[in-house]
Amino acid sequence: MPELFNSRDIAYRAPFGAVAENTAVLFRVCVPRHWGCHGAALLVNEDAKPQQSFGMFWAGVADDDHEWWDVRFTPDHAGLYWYAFRLELALGTGYLTRRPDGTAAYSPDGVAATWQLTCYAADFVTPDWLAGGIMYQIFPDRFAASGSAKSGVPTDRVLHTRWDEAVEWRADAQGRVRNNDFFGGDLDGVRQKLEYLQSLGVTCLYLNPIFEAHSNHRYDTADYSRVDPMLGDEQALRTLTDEAAARGMRVLLDGVFSHTGADSVYFNREGRYDTVGAYNSPLSPYAPWYRFRAWPRDYASWWGFETLPEVEELSPAFMDYINGPDGIVQKWLRCGVAGWRLDVADELPDGFLEALRARAKATDPDALVLGEVWEDASNKESYGHRRRYLLGTQLDSVMNYPFRDAILDFLLQGDRASFFNTVMTVAENYPPSVLRLLMNHIGTHDTERVLTLLGGEPSGGRDRRWQASQMLTDEQRALGLRRLRLATLLQFSLPGVPCVYYGDEVGMEGYKDPFNRATYPWGCEDTALLGWYRALGACRRACSALAEGEIRPIDTVASVVCFERRDAHGGLLVAVNRGEQECRITLPPPFARGKILIGDGVVEGETLVLPPLCGVWIEE
Numbered sequence: 001m002p003e004l005f006n007s008r009d010i011a012y013r014a015p016f017g018a019v020a021e022n023t024a025v026l027f028r029v030c031v032p033r034h035w036g037c038h039g040a041a042l043l044v045n046e047d048a049k050p051q052q053s054f055g056m057f058w059a060g061v062a063d064d065d066h067e068w069w070d071v072r073f074t075p076d077h078a079g080l081y082w083y084a085f086r087l088e089l090a091l092g093t094g095y096l097t098r099r100p101d102g103t104a105a106y107s108p109d110g111v112a113a114t115w116q117l118t119c120y121a122a123d124f125v126t127p128d129w130l131a132g133g134i135m136y137q138i139f140p141d142r143f144a145a146s147g148s149a150k151s152g153v154p155t156d157r158v159l160h161t162r163w164d165e166a167v168e169w170r171a172d173a174q175g176r177v178r179n180n181d182f183f184g185g186d187l188d189g190v191r192q193k194l195e196y197l198q199s200l201g202v203t204c205l206y207l208n209p210i211f212e213a214h215s216n217h218r219y220d221t222a223d224y225s226r227v228d229p230m231l232g233d234e235q236a237l238r239t240l241t242d243e244a245a246a247r248g249m250r251v252l253l254d255g256v257f258s259h260t261g262a263d264s265v266y267f268n269r270e271g272r273y274d275t276v277g278a279y280n281s282p283l284s285p286y287a288p289w290y291r292f293r294a295w296p297r298d299y300a301s302w303w304g305f306e307t308l309p310e311v312e313e314l315s316p317a318f319m320d321y322i323n324g325p326d327g328i329v330q331k332w333l334r335c336g337v338a339g340w341r342l343d344v345a346d347e348l349p350d351g352f353l354e355a356l357r358a359r360a361k362a363t364d365p366d367a368l369v370l371g372e373v374w375e376d377a378s379n380k381e382s383y384g385h386r387r388r389y390l391l392g393t394q395l396d397s398v399m400n401y402p403f404r405d406a407i408l409d410f411l412l413q414g415d416r417a418s419f420f421n422t423v424m425t426v427a428e429n430y431p432p433s434v435l436r437l438l439m440n441h442i443g444t445h446d447t448e449r450v451l452t453l454l455g456g457e458p459s460g461g462r463d464r465r466w467q468a469s470q471m472l473t474d475e476q477r478a479l480g481l482r483r484l485r486l487a488t489l490l491q492f493s494l495p496g497v498p499c500v501y502y503g504d505e506v507g508m509e510g511y512k513d514p515f516n517r518a519t520y521p522w523g524c525e526d527t528a529l530l531g532w533y534r535a536l537g538a539c540r541r542a543c544s545a546l547a548e549g550e551i552r553p554i555d556t557v558a559s560v561v562c563f564e565r566r567d568a569h570g571g572l573l574v575a576v577n578r579g580e581q582e583c584r585i586t587l588p589p590p591f592a593r594g595k596i597l598i599g600d601g602v603v604e605g606e607t608l609v610l611p612p613l614c615g616v617w618i619e620e
Helices: 187-192 192-201 236-246 318-324 330-336 352-364 399-412 415-428 452-455 466-470 474-491 527-542
Strands: 027-034 039-045 051-055 057-063 066-073 079-089 092-098 104-107 115-120 135-138 204-207 212-213 221-227 250-255 292-294 339-342 368-371 439-440 497-501 550-553 561-569 569-578 583-586 595-600 601-606 607-610 614-619
Touching: 027 039, 027 079, 039 066, 051 066, 115 415, 135 439, 187 236, 204 474, 221 236, 221 330, 236 250, 250 330, 250 607, 318 330, 318 352, 330 352, 339 352, 352 368, 399 415, 399 439, 399 452, 399 474, 415 550, 415 561, 452 474, 474 527, 474 595, 474 614, 527 595, 561 583, 569 607, 607 614
Parallel strands: 135 204, 135 497, 204 250, 250 339, 339 368, 439 497
Antiparallel strands: 027 066, 039 051, 039 079, 057 066, 079 092, 079 115, 092 104, 212 221, 550 561, 561 569, 569 614, 583 607, 595 614, 601 607
């Protein structure tokens, strides 16, 4: 039986997904003839603006029992448009309202939920070089240490004597967790591991902050203009970017522009620097960067952490320092980096993001500007207004937490319906140029290690003492590893670019910060898991459909996620069975007797047999 409407089916809405401004969009509803429909309208709101009504036309019969009504709507400028349908029926006025899967429900009482149409700037383009690639996230202090001598390292840093020591998590005698223990990972260490990274198929290195700072995470920037001396210097960064480029890799830096460190050139609360910081004098050239309620001790700080004073991003002095000619954004792009990942992008004002993107693109049209946003970035509201991240003037793409949640929820307790509701909503709401570059991670420095999450006991808000004492049992680790293979089959095949958090590929464990930030276990890797990641990378490189191909869900039982990726050159079928029972799936014709590229399963004629906790990629 036909649907009343389905926003994910081009028979009802074409083209699919987000559209460029001035693109005509066809909307069609399929109404049962016995309803006696004698009029229909498309109802459109552009966010808070008054609703518009567009009359629909009778467009013929669909079958003996249904008829079509349609209309074309052309959004003429970038923005979010919310739509539903009104029907004039024999029994009165009714409405079509959105279900979570994009289909329509009939309501006689009004519109309960609307569909979203994203319209982006006609000239919005994103860098081609990342599409179809693989990202790798590195926490610089913990990935690899070259052992080379450094100069200018502050003497108040606590250095571990062994690479394999546990991270420090306890408070000091004053009850403060200082995050000032270091292991000595550096940029030369990363450079020395480029061959290893190339073996994984990596095309983009995302480095957590590298600028001078006095914590091991370096999100408390002390000097944006200088590489932290423990990591090396500007020449070390240039050498890394040059040698990475020779291997087909680019380097992405972390930009932390919503706050600085209190112990910084700019604020100088600790008196470490010979500058006159905002804390030292209200006449400091940096004073306009910050918001003091009562100078000097009462100031706005990030989430209440007094070590992280917030900046006034739209302050002309700060805007010029970061986004101006010869500013920080331009300086490091000219040093050879490929772009910026923007920390807490949802806390950066629109004007700041627009200025940053403009400066980055003027410096290098291929520069990538990627933001940290945890929700659906197409329709997020923050600071009292709708954000415009993905409409063409701010971000090229974002970290993709919705896909992470969909993958992990499916494997741990979900079903295919909720998985596809999340995935297809993102595919529908994000511009295609954004979708192809989504940073598809399943773990980062801000989350538990994925192996721990998939195999271990939920932390459930337990304290650091409990987290520090936990290691997976042999049974938990075996289950976690099986689930991790399924998670990566999905991660590496969904629209966007998979990002591997350093060490996940060799089975690192750990709960939240700081236990998810231990040192990479060189010489103690899980080689079987490493081989799996390398095989995934090789298969991904060989399949063009995974770069920009469309995604089409395939209906199966609740314990199996199955979908097709397809472009002009061919298709790939992905199937994952999270259940404890064998499943048999009838393959679509292009994949009958297809070739299994990776995974565990058997193709028997037109049937795919999937054992419990197994998945496959099948090439037609």
